[in-house]
Amino acid sequence: MPELPEVETTRRGIERSARGRRISEFRIYDHRLRWPIDRSLPQQLADQQIVEVDRRAKYLLLRLTDGTLILHLGMSGSLRLLPQETARISHDQFDLLLDSGDTLRFNDPRRFGSLHYTTEDPASHKLLRSLAPEPFDAAFNADYLYRITRRRSAAIKQVLMNGRLVTGVGNIYASEALFRARVNPRRAARKLSRAECVRIVRAVRAALQAAIRAGGTTLRDYVGTDGNPGYFRQKLYVYERDGKACRVCATLVRKITQGQRSTYFCPHCQH
DNA sequence: ATGGGCACCTGGCTGC
DNA sequence: TGCAGCCAGGTGCCCA
Numbered sequence: 594m595p596e597l598p599e600v601e602t603t604r605r606g607i608e609r610s611a612r613g614r615r616i617s618e619f620r621i622y623d624h625r626l627r628w629p630i631d632r633s634l635p636q637q638l639a640d641q642q643i644v645e646v647d648r649r650a651k652y653l654l655l656r657l658t659d660g661t662l663i664l665h666l667g668m669s670g671s672l673r674l675l676p677q678e679t680a681r682i683s684h685d686q687f688d689l690l691l692d693s694g695d696t697l698r699f700n701d702p703r704r705f706g707s708l709h710y711t712t713e714d715p716a717s718h719k720l721l722r723s724l725a726p727e728p729f730d731a732a733f734n735a736d737y738l739y740r741i742t743r744r745r746s747a748a749i750k751q752v753l754m755n756g757r758l759v760t761g762v763g764n765i766y767a768s769e770a771l772f773r774a775r776v777n778p779r780r781a782a783r784k785l786s787r788a789e790c791v792r793i794v795r796a797v798r799a800a801l802q803a804a805i806r807a808g809g810t811t812l813r814d815y816v817g818t819d820g821n822p823g824y825f826r827q828k829l830y831v832y833e834r835d836g837k838a839c840r841v842c843a844t845l846v847r848k849i850t851q852g853q854r855s856t857y858f859c860p861h862c863q864h
Numbered sequence: 865a866t867g868g869g870c871a872c873c874t875g876g877c878t879g880c
Numbered sequence: 881t882g883c884a885g886c887c888a889g890g891t892g893c894c895c896a
Binding site: 625627667668669684701702703704705744745746747751813814852853 | 865866867868869870872873874875876
């Protein structure tokens with residue numbers, strides 16, 4: 594579910610309450626995630642301080658005194674900040690109890706999320722070391738996109754969703770960004786012009802930025818740290834709008850399948 | 865090196 | 881009402 598805007602919204606939602614706090618207890622209710630949660634974590638995390646709350650791509654990084662927690666929300670995960678004791682519901686996997694009395698509670702029905710702990714530099718962790726530059730980083734620019742697409746015969750939509758090439762963009766924002774860039778999602782990446790690469794870089798950033806401002810997109814499961822949904826869904830141009838009028842030209846939005854995922858686009862605005 | 869397809873899971877919706 | 885079938889914000893891994 595969560596793409597970069599939802600993860601960033603989560604990060605911002607817990608930053609103020611978590612930074613500087615000490616972990617009084619780490620409780621695992623269900624260790625089954627994409628990879629089983631290390632059973633020695635309660636012992637390793639207890640009493641450590643949360644020094645910083647960062648994000649890398651779609652991963653949340655809780656930097657602790659002695660190491661870093663690497664958390665991924667998968668397709669259906671959410672992390673809520675609970676100010677007081679709250680009854681557990683199904684698919685609550687773990688709690689981080691803070692010395693302030695707040696609890697960070699992770700819930701992930703589909704269990705595609707993950708939690709790792711490393712005492713090394715997280716940037717060199719197996720899951721993070723091959724990731725592309727951050728979309729808001731100067732390194733992600735038109736020259737970069739033009740260069741990496743030259744030997745790619747894959748469709749641009751697929752390239753945008755490949756975390757080793759572009760980071761933070763998932764199925765929603767790939768369609769949204771290409772609409773904003775006025776590029777057809779089926780275009781072979783290697784055939785993009787430099788001008789199109791300029792538009793795509795700007796569009797990726799604009800789509801992500803706009804979604805962050807709205808607190809992310811909630812389609813089904815996603816909730817922010819306060820338990821409320823994100824409000825970007827009503828501002829989507831094409832995602833899940835197949836058969837409806839394009840917000841710009843009123844042509845009917847189309848839905849196709851690419852790499853076993855749905856893609857949405859306007860056949861008029863995007864060539 | 866690149867690309868395609870599968871796997872991992874649960875729940876909600878649709879249509880018979 | 882019940883149930884089968886399909887679909888869903890991700891991504892690592894295996895094979896050609």
